[in-house]
Amino acid sequence: MTLTLLFSAPERIWPTYEDVLTKALENAGLDARLTRDASPEEVDYIVYAPNDALRDFTPYANAKAVLSLWAGVEKIAPNPTLTQPLCRMVDPGLALGMRDYVVGHVMRYHLSMDRHIHGLNGQWDHITPPLAKDRRVTVLGLGELGQTCAVALAQLGFDVTGWSRRPKGIDGLTCLNGPDDLAQALSAAEILVTLLPDTAATQNTLNADTLALMPKGARIVNPGRGTLIDDDALLAALNSDQIGHATLDVFRTEPLPADHPYWAHPNVTVTPHIAAETRANTASGVIAENIRRSEAGEPLLHLVDRSAGY
Template sequence: MLRIAITHPEAEARERWCAALSALLPQARVEGWRPGAEPADYAVGWYPESGFFAGQPRLRALFSAGAGVDHLLRHPDLPAALPVVRLEDAGMAEQMVEYCLHEVLRLQRRAPDYERLQREGRWQELRSLRRDELEVGVFGLGVLGAQVARAFAALGYRVRGYSRSPKAVEGVNCFDEGRGLQAFLEGCRVLVLLAPLTPGTRDLFDARRLAWLPEGAWLVNVARGALVVDEALLAALDSGRLAGATLDVFREEPLPASHRFWTHPGVRITPHVSAVTLPEISARQVASKITALERGEPVSGLVLRERGY
């Protein structure tokens, strides 16, 4: 019998993954992993527990239980030849669109300014911005980034996108390494970060690159905290160079209580909830790919370790 191990730190998530995959793959035995368990053929996990890989001599693939895989690739025990497969959308794109749209609509309708006026006890009407006055830049045009960019374009926003290699997304002014990151950033009134964390993107948004954004721009980070240098972002906010930042991801999570992001008036914080994994939907994708692998067929979402995603 095919065996599938679920290695997730949250008990509720483990149970949901087990129930969903068991229903989709009734010929398989799906169980939450525990020390001493029988070796599995496939695993689904966020960050496998210590000792997991040592007892898996026949493991054929590891499926990430989230969109990102940087944490998995840093696992000290991850076998060098083990295929790692990332989730592709699996219900997250719709959530990401909603989150990013909510933040942009707040800016368009001047919500941060009205909140400041309320604190000051001032009654003052401000002009709302038109959609075509807010050019939205999406850094990272993968599955989620492309969906977000298309959604904004369909609503009448001016949208530009950036990816490492050339891409074409309907309604989006696409940039890549050939056209240049600086040219891309210079037109972003709102910058949405949706790229994976790789050696090439870690600390990419430092003081120099944040200065390429237009004065008064707003940053939305829903990718990984380490894409942005915290001190550089705080300095840009302190100086007024950037109007504000919405941060859903951080270098250290939970965000330490002493971090200045908690108290900075220009920062909005959410606890990594912009797009959460929905096991019932994600399981369909994993089950389909396991079925394909069992037939000897190729699957999409296979991580290229040298690229980082």
């Protein structure tokens, strides 16, 4: 029997996925029809990213799973009409893209590259950076993306502390967990990378109180979620030099409004949500494998825990 896969996502990404996902399904040995238009009762799986065309999942009672194209599911999981199993995207290409972004900006801070890029104005400012082993980096969030970044930094020699909600053990890292360990994780953060999911428990993780726990002049890299940071508190910490610089890739409102103070602040680098993106060629393989597993009666990969929100 031919499976029907509804591709429900912003129209602009359909051309990117149409051929590569079809090929991935064929390579997985699946007889499947990928379409953007199907009667709800005939849909077996929904490949999904938030869009205006599909917000009510009630008619898709026969669908066996909703397969998210994005790693973050905070805009999908709370939907009360979604009763089907929901799988988040864990894409090797996404993880590698995030690793490259994070390592690049951590190295930029570690080596004080901005000092030279922006010019020394004729001053022979002979300041040698420390070795990576003497630089303390903390990564908040040890999911797939956080682990990939933290391990890469540790392999470069950095003194890396990772913090997560639940206990984790990762070779080469100091692993902390739970609310009681957050202060310790932040106090060790000369450079802080935030890769937590967006949940009620993680919003404003960086606020006036927690920013004050960090070493004076610490640097922040946030490619995770805009809601992790209290913007007013960060601006105040930047203005007082408690935080030396922040590189921000994600924001509460995107695109970032033209009049937002981040644009003009001398100690903020804004990047337009480019740290990592799902790659169609690698993500298609993940989707095809999950459908193959489902059809074979095997457990789905990367199931979302609705109570936790990720």
